[in-house]
Amino acid sequence: MAIIKTIEDCCSPMFLEFMKYQAQQSERWHMKYPYGSSTPFEKKHLKLEVVKGADNDTQLAGMAMSLLLNIYEKEPKYFHPEILFCGISIKDRHREDNYHKDHETDALKDQKIVKLLGVLNSDWDSKVDGGGFTHGDTTYPLVPCDFILFDPRVTHRADNILSDKKRLAIDFTLRAQ
Numbered sequence: 001m002a003i004i005k006t007i008e009d010c011c012s013p014m015f016l017e018f019m020k021y022q023a024q025q026s027e028r029w030h031m032k033y034p035y036g037s038s039t040p041f042e043k044k045h046l047k048l049e050v051v052k053g054a055d056n057d058t059q060l061a062g063m064a065m066s067l068l069l070n071i072y073e074k075e076p077k078y079f080h081p082e083i084l085f086c087g088i089s090i091k092d093r094h095r096e097d098n099y100h101k102d103h104e105t106d107a108l109k110d111q112k113i114v115k116l117l118g119v120l121n122s123d124w125d126s127k128v129d130g131g132g133f134t135h136g137d138t139t140y141p142l143v144p145c146d147f148i149l150f151d152p153r154v155t156h157r158a159d160n161i162l163s164d165k166k167r168l169a170i171d172f173t174l175r176a177q
Contacts (some may be wrong), residue, residue: 003078003114003176004150005123006023010071011145013122019063019166020120020168023088025049028057033089034098045095050170051086061086068172071116071147073127079114086175088120091131093161099134102152103173112176118147120168130162131169 026048033047050060064086072081091097103109117133120140126132126141133140133148135156140148150156152173161167 004138004140004148004154005075005077005078006140006143006146006148007116008143008146010074010118010147011067013144015063015067015117016120016122016144019060019067019170020031020122022060022063023050023120023122023168026057026060029090033087034100043098045097046090047133048088049084049085050088053106062157064170064172066172068116068174069152079116079174080177082175083172084108084113084175086170088168088170090157090166090168091158091161091167093130093164096160097158099155099157101155108173113152114149114174114176115152116147116149116172116174118142119144120170121165124165124167126159128163129165129167130160132159133157134159142167 029046029048031044033045043076050057050064068081122144124144132142135150136154139159
Protein backbone atom coordinates (compact mmCIF):
# COMPACT_ATOMS: atom_id res chain seq x y z
CA MET A 1 0.00 0.00 0.00
CA ALA A 2 1.97 3.02 -1.23
CA ILE A 3 -0.71 5.57 -0.36
CA ILE A 4 -0.03 9.27 -0.05
CA LYS A 5 -2.80 11.83 0.16
CA THR A 6 -3.11 15.39 1.39
CA ILE A 7 -6.20 16.00 3.51
CA GLU A 8 -6.84 19.73 3.38
CA ASP A 9 -8.22 22.24 5.85
CA CYS A 10 -8.69 19.85 8.79
CA CYS A 11 -8.68 22.29 11.70
CA SER A 12 -8.35 25.92 12.68
CA PRO A 13 -4.97 27.69 12.83
CA MET A 14 -5.81 28.72 16.43
CA PHE A 15 -6.14 25.05 17.44
CA LEU A 16 -2.69 24.33 15.96
CA GLU A 17 -1.14 27.28 17.81
CA PHE A 18 -2.72 26.23 21.12
CA MET A 19 -1.47 22.68 20.67
CA LYS A 20 1.99 23.99 19.74
CA TYR A 21 2.02 26.15 22.87
CA GLN A 22 1.03 23.19 25.07
CA ALA A 23 3.74 21.02 23.47
CA GLN A 24 6.36 23.72 24.05
CA GLN A 25 5.44 23.78 27.76
CA SER A 26 5.88 20.02 28.20
CA GLU A 27 8.69 18.62 30.29
CA ARG A 28 8.54 15.24 28.52
CA TRP A 29 10.76 16.02 25.50
CA HIS A 30 13.61 13.55 24.82
CA MET A 31 16.24 12.73 22.19
CA LYS A 32 15.74 8.98 21.62
CA TYR A 33 14.76 9.29 17.94
CA PRO A 34 15.75 7.89 15.57
CA TYR A 35 15.81 4.77 17.72
CA GLY A 36 18.81 2.52 17.78
CA SER A 37 22.14 2.38 19.49
CA SER A 38 23.90 2.72 16.14
CA THR A 39 22.46 6.23 15.63
CA PRO A 40 24.94 8.83 16.87
CA PHE A 41 23.58 11.47 19.25
CA GLU A 42 24.27 14.20 16.66
CA LYS A 43 21.70 12.57 14.34
CA LYS A 44 18.93 12.48 16.96
CA HIS A 45 16.17 15.06 17.31
CA LEU A 46 13.75 16.22 19.97
CA LYS A 47 10.53 14.22 20.21
CA LEU A 48 7.57 14.38 22.54
CA GLU A 49 5.63 11.14 22.80
CA VAL A 50 2.00 12.22 23.17
CA VAL A 51 0.36 8.77 22.93
CA LYS A 52 2.43 5.64 23.44
CA GLY A 53 0.86 2.76 25.30
CA ALA A 54 -0.29 3.65 28.80
CA ASP A 55 2.26 6.44 29.40
CA ASN A 56 0.52 9.41 27.77
CA ASP A 57 0.66 13.16 28.14
CA THR A 58 -3.02 13.43 29.16
CA GLN A 59 -3.74 17.00 28.02
CA LEU A 60 -1.90 16.69 24.72
CA ALA A 61 -3.37 13.21 24.13
CA GLY A 62 -6.87 14.68 24.42
CA MET A 63 -5.97 17.46 22.01
CA ALA A 64 -4.42 14.94 19.60
CA MET A 65 -7.60 12.85 19.64
CA SER A 66 -9.70 15.97 18.95
CA LEU A 67 -7.42 16.85 16.05
CA LEU A 68 -7.56 13.29 14.71
CA LEU A 69 -11.38 13.28 14.79
CA ASN A 70 -11.41 16.52 12.77
CA ILE A 71 -9.12 14.92 10.18
CA TYR A 72 -11.17 11.69 10.18
CA GLU A 73 -14.35 13.69 9.47
CA LYS A 74 -12.69 15.03 6.32
CA GLU A 75 -11.41 11.63 5.10
CA PRO A 76 -12.84 8.56 6.90
CA LYS A 77 -12.08 5.88 4.33
CA TYR A 78 -8.34 5.38 4.89
CA PHE A 79 -7.88 4.81 8.63
CA HIS A 80 -9.57 3.97 11.91
CA PRO A 81 -9.66 6.87 14.41
CA GLU A 82 -7.67 4.97 17.04
CA ILE A 83 -4.24 6.32 17.90
CA LEU A 84 -1.55 3.64 18.05
CA PHE A 85 1.17 6.27 18.50
CA CYS A 86 1.30 10.05 18.37
CA GLY A 87 4.40 12.18 18.66
CA ILE A 88 5.52 15.74 18.12
CA SER A 89 8.99 16.54 16.82
CA ILE A 90 11.03 19.72 16.65
CA LYS A 91 13.36 20.25 13.75
CA ASP A 92 15.39 23.24 12.63
CA ARG A 93 17.90 24.19 9.95
CA HIS A 94 20.81 22.82 11.96
CA ARG A 95 19.74 19.19 11.62
CA GLU A 96 19.34 17.32 8.36
CA ASP A 97 16.78 14.54 8.66
CA ASN A 98 17.56 10.94 7.83
CA TYR A 99 15.79 8.87 5.17
CA HIS A 100 13.99 6.07 6.99
CA LYS A 101 11.06 3.68 7.13
CA ASP A 102 8.90 3.23 10.21
CA HIS A 103 7.68 0.14 12.04
CA GLU A 104 9.79 -2.43 10.21
CA THR A 105 10.97 -4.21 13.35
CA ASP A 106 8.60 -3.23 16.19
CA ALA A 107 5.24 -4.54 17.41
CA LEU A 108 3.43 -2.94 14.45
CA LYS A 109 5.59 -4.55 11.75
CA ASP A 110 2.88 -7.03 10.64
CA GLN A 111 -0.10 -4.67 10.87
CA LYS A 112 -1.73 -2.56 8.17
CA ILE A 113 -0.93 0.96 9.29
CA VAL A 114 -0.76 4.48 7.91
CA LYS A 115 0.67 7.69 9.27
CA LEU A 116 -0.67 11.24 9.33
CA LEU A 117 1.71 14.18 9.46
CA GLY A 118 1.11 17.91 9.84
CA VAL A 119 2.75 21.05 11.21
CA LEU A 120 1.64 22.78 14.39
CA ASN A 121 3.14 26.12 13.31
CA SER A 122 0.13 28.04 11.96
CA ASP A 123 2.47 30.44 10.13
CA TRP A 124 4.65 27.78 8.44
CA ASP A 125 5.41 28.50 4.77
CA SER A 126 7.27 25.63 3.09
CA LYS A 127 8.40 27.93 0.26
CA VAL A 128 10.19 30.24 2.70
CA ASP A 129 10.82 28.00 5.71
CA GLY A 130 11.47 24.70 3.92
CA GLY A 131 10.70 21.63 5.95
CA GLY A 132 8.40 19.88 3.52
CA PHE A 133 7.93 16.11 3.56
CA THR A 134 9.72 13.75 1.16
CA HIS A 135 8.00 10.40 0.56
CA GLY A 136 9.70 8.14 -1.96
CA ASP A 137 11.00 10.50 -4.65
CA THR A 138 8.47 13.32 -4.17
CA THR A 139 8.56 16.27 -1.76
CA TYR A 140 5.26 17.66 -0.52
CA PRO A 141 4.80 21.04 1.16
CA LEU A 142 3.58 21.02 4.75
CA VAL A 143 0.74 23.52 4.89
CA PRO A 144 -0.80 24.51 8.22
CA CYS A 145 -4.22 22.85 8.78
CA ASP A 146 -3.47 20.22 6.06
CA PHE A 147 -2.30 16.70 6.90
CA ILE A 148 -0.45 14.17 4.77
CA LEU A 149 -1.59 10.56 4.97
CA PHE A 150 1.17 8.16 3.94
CA ASP A 151 2.57 4.65 4.02
CA PRO A 152 5.31 4.72 6.69
CA ARG A 153 7.04 1.71 5.14
CA VAL A 154 8.04 3.76 2.11
CA THR A 155 11.30 5.67 2.59
CA HIS A 156 10.59 9.20 3.80
CA ARG A 157 12.13 12.16 5.62
CA ALA A 158 11.58 15.75 6.67
CA ASP A 159 12.92 18.11 4.05
CA ASN A 160 15.58 20.59 5.17
CA ILE A 161 14.47 23.62 7.19
CA LEU A 162 15.65 26.85 5.56
CA SER A 163 14.67 29.51 8.10
CA ASP A 164 15.63 30.07 11.73
CA LYS A 165 12.20 28.90 12.92
CA LYS A 166 11.72 25.69 14.85
CA ARG A 167 9.20 23.49 13.04
CA LEU A 168 6.90 21.44 15.26
CA ALA A 169 5.29 18.55 13.43
CA ILE A 170 2.77 16.07 14.79
CA ASP A 171 2.56 12.52 13.49
CA PHE A 172 -0.02 9.82 14.15
CA THR A 173 0.35 6.08 13.56
CA LEU A 174 -3.06 4.57 12.79
CA ARG A 175 -4.65 1.32 11.66
CA ALA A 176 -5.38 1.41 7.95
CA GLN A 177 -8.87 0.61 6.66
